[in-house]
Amino acid sequence: MSGFLPLALDALNYTSVLLLVSIGLVIVFGMMQVINLAHGEFFLVGAYAVLVLQGLGVPFWLTLPLAFAAGGLLGLVCDAAILRFIYHRPADTILATWGLSLAIRQAIVIIFGPSSQQVVAPLTEPVNVFGISYSSYRLAIIAIAIAVAAVVFAVLYKTAFGLAARAAMANRPMAQCLGINTRRLDRVTFSLGAALAGFSGAVMAPLMSVDPQMGMGFVLPAFLSILVGGVGSPAGAIWGSVVIGGSTTAAASIWTPVIAQIIVFSLSIAIIRFLPAGLSGLRRK
Amino acid sequence: MSYRLLLTLAIWLVLGLMPLALGSWELAMFGQLLVYGIAAASLAFIWGEVGLVCFGQALFFGTGAYVMALTSKGMIPGIPDSAWLGLVLGIIGGALAAAILGGLLFFGVGLRSAYFGIVTIAAAVIGERLATNWRYIGGFNGLLDVPPLPLPGGTDSADPLMGYLLVLSFAFLSWLLLLALQRAPFGTVLRGIRCDERRMLSLGFSVPVYKLVALAVSGGVAGLAGALFAIQFSFVSPAVIGLALSTEILIWAAVGGKAVLMAAFIGALGVKWVEGALSESIGAYWLLVIGLAFVAVIVIFPHGLLGRLLDTGLPKRLRRP
Numbered sequence: 001m002s003g004f005l006p007l008a009l010d011a012l013n014y015t016s017v018l019l020l021v022s023i024g025l026v027i028v029f030g031m032m033q034v035i036n037l038a039h040g041e042f043f044l045v046g047a048y049a050v051l052v053l054q055g056l057g058v059p060f061w062l063t064l065p066l067a068f069a070a071g072g073l074l075g076l077v078c079d080a081a082i083l084r085f086i087y088h089r090p091a092d093t094i095l096a097t098w099g100l101s102l103a104i105r106q107a108i109v110i111i112f113g114p115s116s117q118q119v120v121a122p123l124t125e126p127v128n129v130f131g132i133s134y135s136s137y138r139l140a141i142i143a144i145a146i147a148v149a150a151v152v153f154a155v156l157y158k159t160a161f162g163l164a165a166r167a168a169m170a171n172r173p174m175a176q177c178l179g180i181n182t183r184r185l186d187r188v189t190f191s192l193g194a195a196l197a198g199f200s201g202a203v204m205a206p207l208m209s210v211d212p213q214m215g216m217g218f219v220l221p222a223f224l225s226i227l228v229g230g231v232g233s234p235a236g237a238i239w240g241s242v243v244i245g246g247s248t249t250a251a252a253s254i255w256t257p258v259i260a261q262i263i264v265f266s267l268s269i270a271i272i273r274f275l276p277a278g279l280s281g282l283r284r285k
Numbered sequence: 286m287s288y289r290l291l292l293t294l295a296i297w298l299v300l301g302l303m304p305l306a307l308g309s310w311e312l313a314m315f316g317q318l319l320v321y322g323i324a325a326a327s328l329a330f331i332w333g334e335v336g337l338v339c340f341g342q343a344l345f346f347g348t349g350a351y352v353m354a355l356t357s358k359g360m361i362p363g364i365p366d367s368a369w370l371g372l373v374l375g376i377i378g379g380a381l382a383a384a385i386l387g388g389l390l391f392f393g394v395g396l397r398s399a400y401f402g403i404v405t406i407a408a409a410v411i412g413e414r415l416a417t418n419w420r421y422i423g424g425f426n427g428l429l430d431v432p433p434l435p436l437p438g439g440t441d442s443a444d445p446l447m448g449y450l451l452v453l454s455f456a457f458l459s460w461l462l463l464l465a466l467q468r469a470p471f472g473t474v475l476r477g478i479r480c481d482e483r484r485m486l487s488l489g490f491s492v493p494v495y496k497l498v499a500l501a502v503s504g505g506v507a508g509l510a511g512a513l514f515a516i517q518f519s520f521v522s523p524a525v526i527g528l529a530l531s532t533e534i535l536i537w538a539a540v541g542g543k544a545v546l547m548a549a550f551i552g553a554l555g556v557k558w559v560e561g562a563l564s565e566s567i568g569a570y571w572l573l574v575i576g577l578a579f580v581a582v583i584v585i586f587p588h589g590l591l592g593r594l595l596d597t598g599l600p601k602r603l604r605r606p
Contacts, residue, residue, distance in 0.1 A: 035403065085584050091338055094402050095539060096583045102532070103576030110569050220410060223403050262414050265407045272404060273389055 005132050007253050013138045015245030016145035020200040021222040022229070022237040023152055024193030029231050030169040031182075031189040033090045034083065038097040039222070040215030041104035042071045042194040046201025047210045048108060050119050060122040064144075064202050071198020075191035087186065101215075109212045116211035141203050148199065149238075152192075156234055165189060221248065224268040230278020239279040244268060290597050293547050300453055309445035313517075316449040318557050319456045320513045322550040325537040326456075327506035329549030330463045332538060334472060335499050336479035341386065341405035342507055342534045344412045345379040347526025349508025351416070352378035353515040354428040360421070368434045372512045379508015380501045387500040391493040406528065413527030427522030431515045442516050452513055456550070459506045463546050466502065468600040475499055536579050542592025551591055 021043060028036050046067040053063040078100060086092045123137040156162040168175040168182045176182050201215070208214055221244050229240025244264060251260035271279070300319075304312055328342045353375040359366030364374070386408060390401060417425050433443035434451065442448040466472050474495055477485045486492050515521050524530065534553075541552015556575070564571055582590065598604070 082580060082584060089587070091336070092583050092587060094338060095535070096580050098532070098535070099576045099579035099583065101576075103573050103580065106569070106572035106576060110573065220407060224407060227400055227403060258414055258418055262411050265411050269389070269404055269407060272400060276400070 005130055006134060007249065009129075009134055009138065009142070010253075011246045011249035013142050014249050015241050016142050016149070017200050017204055018218070018222055018225055018245045019149050019237060019241040020145050020196050020203075021218055022225045022241050023149060023234060024196040025219075025222055026226045026229075026231060026234050026237045027156070027165070027169075027189050028193040029226065030234065031165065032083070032087050032093075032186050034087060034093040034097070034190075035090075035223075036097050036190075036193065037094060037219070038078065038101040038104065039193070039197050040217075040219030041101045041108075042074060042197035042215075043201035043204075043218055044105065044108060044212065044215035045074055046071050046198030047119070047205040047208075047214060048112060048201075049198065050202045050205045051112070051117060051210055054119060060120070060206075064199060067202030068195045068199040071201070072191040072195030074198070075194025076187065078194070079187050079190045083186075083190065084183070105212050105215070112212075114212060116209035119205040119210055121206035137206060141207075144203060145200075148196070152196070153234065161188075221245075221264070224265065224272075226278075227272045228268050228278055230275075230280035233280055236278050236280040243271075243279065287598065289595060293595055293597060296547065296551065297457060300456075303453075304446055304449060312449045313445045314561070316445070316452045317514075317517055318554045319449075319452045320510050320517060321534075321537065321553040321557050323456050323459050323510035323513070324507050324534050325541065325549040325553035326460060326463060326546045327503045327510065328534050328538045329541075329543050329546050330467070330506070331499050331503040333544035333546075333549075334467060334475040334479065335496055337496070337500065338402045338535075339405050339500075339503075340402050340528070340531050340535065341409040341412070342503075343526055343528070343530035344386070344405075344409050345383050345504035345507035346511040346514070346530065346534070347412060347416065347521075347523075348382040348504075349375035349379040349511030350515040350521040350525045351422055351428070351511075352508070353512035354431045354521045355422065357432050357516075358428065358430070360428075368432055368516065372434065372509070372516075375512030375515070376505045376509045379511060380505030382508070383504020384497060384501040386504075387497040391496045391500075405531075409526075409528045409531050413523050416523040416526050423522070425523065427520055427524075429520045431519045431521065433519070434516050443519075448517065452517070455509060455513060459509060460546055460550065463502070463506065467546070471495075471498075473603065536575060538589075539579060540582050540590060542589025542595065544588060545592050545596050547595045547597075548589050548591035551595070552589060 021039065024042075025036060025039055028034055028039075049067040049070045050060070050063045053066055054060065058066070082096055082100065083093060086096055121137045123140055125136055126133045127136040127139065128134075129139065156165060164175070164180045165185055167178070168180055168185050172182060200218070204218070222241075225240030225244040226237050227240070228243055229236035229238065247267065248260050248264045251263050303315060307315060324342065324346050327345075328339060331337045331339060353371040355361050356364055356371030356374050357366055357368040364370065386405070390404060416422060422428065433441040433448075435441045436447050436451065440447045442451050474485065474490055477488075477490070478492055478495060482492055511525060514525060537553035537556050538549040539552075540556055541550065542548030560571060560575070567574065586592070
């Protein structure tokens with residue numbers, strides 16, 4: 001089983017970043033009922049932020065918080081400019097964010113060109129874990145992503161802000177009656193989701209080739225993750241990411257990445273079809 | 286007759302008189318726009334009536350195009366290589382693809398309409414990947430040299446005038462069919478489903494069956510558009526089945542007006558025409574402009590730019606006396 005451990009680590013790596021992207025989607029959907037199709041472009045902006053900042057000589061580890069801030073700022077602008085006018089029309093938010101994603105992607109193509117570019121990874125030395133040699137940067141990503149996800153969950157489940165946010169997700173009119181400013185929560189949630197996407201883009205940038213299509217490749221699995229996991233609670237994002245991330249990596253190692261994508265997408269459509277409340281809905285039955 | 290209906294009929298009249306004003310090259314270009322118009326109208330039918338936001342319309346369009354190309358090139362074993370048969374099979378193929386998707390999604394536990402959009406995106410990606418990686422149907426390069434449709438009188442659809450008239454008559458027929466369905470009691474049930482699905486269920490309507498039939502009709506019309514696309518361009522490639530085209534169809538329908546067939550139809554013609562006119566001068570900025578324009582239309586004009594202008598209203602039996 002010498003091939004198993006690197007595979008498991010690859011799966012864990014993909015899953016943990018997928019989780020970061022999915023958390024952003026699930027809290028935005030839970031809070032605002034907005035299916036944010038521009039999420040992949042926030043991811044993209046994070047990755048290009050690293051590219052630009054590295055070009056300016058900023059050390060890599062410093063670019064991560066800056067990419068987080070860039071995503072958050074962009075999210076704030078999008079909410080202020082577009083979403084606040086239409087958040088009471090959920091079907092239209094899908095389309096508006098879709099148009100937004102087209103525009104942002106094309107803006108990036110215009111500024112940086114359509115070709116892919118490389119970002120230098122900060123940790124290039126492989127390390128020995130459990131007797132195998134594995135990329136230290138990937139290990140660092142796993143640690144960072146899990147830590148950030150843990151912080152987000154701690155905020156959601158342990159703080160007063162998180163309590164208010166979860167109350168608004170569970171029953172919005174009731175939360176409003178209790179004096180919770182749900183509009184402000186919307187804004188904070190949306191920019192937090194965007195910031196998480198930007199951060200994920202930044203940590204993934206050294207591993208992927210940075211090109212204008214990379215966001216779409218990440219956001220669709222993330223969407224399927226939250227639907228598979230169940231959009232009812234943020235914790236559903238964990239189950240979904242594990243299923244999608246794990247099965248994608250496993251299938252890609254047996255066949256090709258393209259076949260893996262076809263299989264995993266079909267599989268998730270089947271799961272969504274038979275379990276509309278997702279895997280986390282199973283527990284409540 | 287209301288002025289809106291007059292306007293709609295006037296548009297058809299102008300489209301019918303186009304061959305008198307345009308040269309053969311412009312006519313061929315305009316015929317291609319009509320194909321996109323049919324696709325947009327097919328989307329407007331399920332989007333406007335049933336409220337299903339389908340990101341996979343190109344899946345049906347592309348199925349029609351591929352079936353047409355495969356049949357007329359004689360590549361389906363056991364089926365003779367006839368272009369007209371290909372057109373019929375293309376329509377059936379599009380309808381079947383839609384029926385399969387609808388059958389998977391509408392029955393049983395059922396899917397909330399917001400999830401429907403996401404699932405159709407995934408389905409469109411699957412379709413594109415399959416078409417790109419399936420060697421027999423041409424893979425990445427697609428299928429070349431799709432023969433034109435033979436027409437009575439010894440001509441065929443490669444002739445600009447005949448090609449244009451062919452597409453125009455199919456566009457008119459699909460519009461009539463969809464409009465008739467919209468105005469029939471069937472359409473009333475669909476609007477009921479859009480407004481309150483649960484209430485329609487309680488009233489005894491089999492909501493999944495109605496949705497399935499509506500999606501299959503829409504898929505069939507999109508398949509027809511795809512088949513016409515294949516004979517006009519005489520090639521098909523995975524681009525006709527993927528997400529990019531689905532997105533374009535959505536934008537056309539939204540910009541024109543999703544609830545009105547004619548508005549969506551003209552939306553496609555208009556957007557595609559502007560794209561053609563501007564693509565030389567603004568090039569890469571086009572996608573940026575159309576993306577932002579799309580957002581602006583969604584936020585400011587939920588009925589689309591032409592939705593109110595071309596809305597012929599409810600059938601007489603549903604109007605208040």
